[in-house]
Structures are given as C-alpha cells and as structure tokens.
Amino acid sequence: MVIVHSQAPVILVGGAPIEKEILFQALDLGDQVVAADSGALAVLDAGRVPDAVIGDFDSLPEDHRAAIPAERLHYVPEQDSTDFEKCLTRIDAPLVIAIGFSGARLDHELAVFSTLLRIDTPPCVILRGAELAFIAPPQLRLDLPVGSNLSFFPLAPVTVTTSGVKWPLTDALMRPGGLTSSSNIVTGPVALECDTRAVLVTLPAASVASVMQALAGPTASPA
Template sequence: MIDPVILSKEPTTLVGGGMVGAQDIALAFGLAPRIVAADGGAAAALQYGHVPDAVIGDFDSLDSQTKAMIPPDNLHPVSEQDSTDFEKALTRIDAPLIIAVGFSGARIDHQLAVLHGMLRHADRPCILLAEREVILHCPPRFELQMREGAVVSLFPLQPVTGRSAGLHWPIDGLAMAPGQQIGTSNRATGGLLRLEMDGPGMIALLPRAQLAQVTRALLNCAPEHARWPAPGR
C-alpha cells in the first residue's frame, strides 16, 4: 500500500513533461483546482503561474533551477525505476478525479506507458487531456450527453466486454480485445451515451470539447460505478 502524498476532496490537475500549453492548464485547473507535477512537469506548471502542491517522480527531468523554485516540503522524490513518473504520481494522489495534462503529443512510447499506467491503476479515476481528445479508462458504468455525430472511439487494452446505449454501432455482445475487435471512430447517436463494462481495460476517446461534461459525469457516478477495485482486491 502506497501512502498518499496528496489527499484531496477536490479533483486534482496532474502536469507532465510532455506537450502542454496555457489553455491546457487553464481548462484543467478550472475543473481540478489543485496542481501536482510529475517530475519535469513542474517547469510547465511554474511557466503558467502555478506552484505545484507536490512534485512527484524520480527527478531525472527536474532541473536545478526549477527545483529551487519549489518549496522543499513540496518535493517528493521516488527513486524506484519499476514505474513511470506518471504512475508514481497517480498512485500518490488520493482525489476523486485526476485531470492529466502534458502526457500526450510527444513520444509515442510515453503515451503508451500512460495508457498502461491507467490500466495498471484502474482504481484511480483519471482523464487525459490531449490536443483533440479527452481520454479515460472506462469505469464500470459511465454516462453523459453527447451531440449527434460526435466521435466516440473505444480501444481495449485487454479482452473486455460490455454494453452501450447511444452509439451508432453498439458494443453489446462483442468480445473486444487488442488485435481482434476494436471500436475506432464510432459515432454518438445524440442524447445520452451510456457505457457499461464487465471489467477494466476499455479506453474511451471523446472530443476535447467534452472535458467539462466528462469530468462532471465521472464525479457524479455512483460509488459502485465510479472506479474499479484497487489491484489485489
């Protein structure tokens, strides 16, 4: 069991060292008003006017100038190398929701590692804010309003089944798995979109403009529908 560095009743913004702009920080901070940085993401947080409540990581990307601008009590180095800085931060934030910025748009291997981390720690609700999409690991049940024709892509990271309402091509009865059945470029029929998954492993990609709606939907999920059990439970 990892002790939390940040214990918050509010959603939390997590800033990474990838591509991140002022609008990304502003959008996330408006919905998740605490800011944590994963290692070198501290530089981006400071650049856009936010001193992180915590900086978590192995600090291999945290330069000395940036480090000097962070209060010492806010620095939380984690030396082990069996997890990424994203995972180190994700597992040490205890919050109802994390909005992660600066974890897409740069190296593909880093982006794949983030998706791996979201699956590995499926008990930590997290939204990735990308250039054109919001990306989430589907909880047991999730629903929100969608405009007709909006792109809804579903990508399984492991074999998973489920049911849907409000999709042009429903997923009911499909055995979805990498290398077999995926759901790229599905479309919302308009109105309520509902996804119910039988287990963890499904990544959903929705339009970036839906960030606020996705955030509210995840925060308003019933507790039994909001997140998967922690590993080992």
C-alpha cells in the first residue's frame, strides 16, 4: 500500500550515522522527507518533522515518537522485510534519494543493494558520504565532468557496453567474482547499455544532480 505520493523526489532517511552537513544538503534535494524508523531522530535533530515515518518502530524511542504527529507514523510490524524495503515499496515518486543506510553495519548495507536489485520502482540513489550509488537502468546516459571517477559493478551476470570512459566495454559479460569495471575515469558523455538491470554504479556525491536528471528527468534535478 502506497503511503507517500509525490511528483518530486522524496528524501528517505535511515538510522545509520549521518554527518549533519550532508543531511542538510540531502534534505534540499527533494520535497517530502520519509524516515525509516530511527531515521526520524536525525530528521528531528535537523529541525524538521518527517512527513512520514515507516517501520516496525523497534528503534524509535517513545519520546521522539511523541514529537511526530500520529497521522505521520505508519507502523508496519511484519519482519519479512527491512525498514528500507518497507519504505521504498510504500513511496510513489519519480525518484528516492536515500541517506543513512550505509556505514553502520555491512550486512544492512548489503541488504539495501539486494533490495534495489529486486525493486526498480521508484528508482533510488543511495548517498553514502562522499559517494553515491544506484542500480543502472538498461540504458543510461550521464553528463559528468571529465576526469571524474566512476565504477560499474555487476550484482548478477549481465552483458554490458560502455562509452565515455577511459576503459570502455563492448558486449562484455560482467558477473560477481568475474569482470568488473571499477575505478574508471570519465572522458566524455557516459553511456551504458546492459541486457538486464544488474549494474551498480558508484560516483562522487557531487554528481547527484546529473544522476537525478538521468534517472527521473529534468524536473527531478535540484534547483
């Protein structure tokens, strides 16, 4: 059941540690702010009340819960999915920018990427400190500064063609434990084509505006 509807990007905040400056920058990228359970603490600490809090509330203290209007609290008790998945599957938006889902525990971060591999709507960008990551659609075009670092990492077997990078690929079979394309360098407009949605792209976080436009169109780009 969809809980959050938006015509603009939605910011999704998790409970992993977040530098406040980075959180403020992220909050400016979207319209509504959704917290995954204890992610509400960071949002409240930044001086904003989440538009929705979704989760099983196992890590949201009662005093913080009391600071949020009851109609914005959405309790989802089932334990078959993570709070990240509970949130992502209940958001209807052109794009989700997620922060606070990396750095605390490796298993949690791996679970996030596993969820992104299974769920393609809405598209989601993970901000993780100075980097960002997302699952590429079958066709991707990015306008990035020449010299930028980027990586293509397969989460499942996938045939890939890339251009606009120092080490391009043509109909190359990539797979976990096999061929990857890490620490590549932008040489021009970047293009990626793949036969299935299984390539994790990592870039500097400064490229977020270009990524937002590529994944959700011009209206999704921050002002």
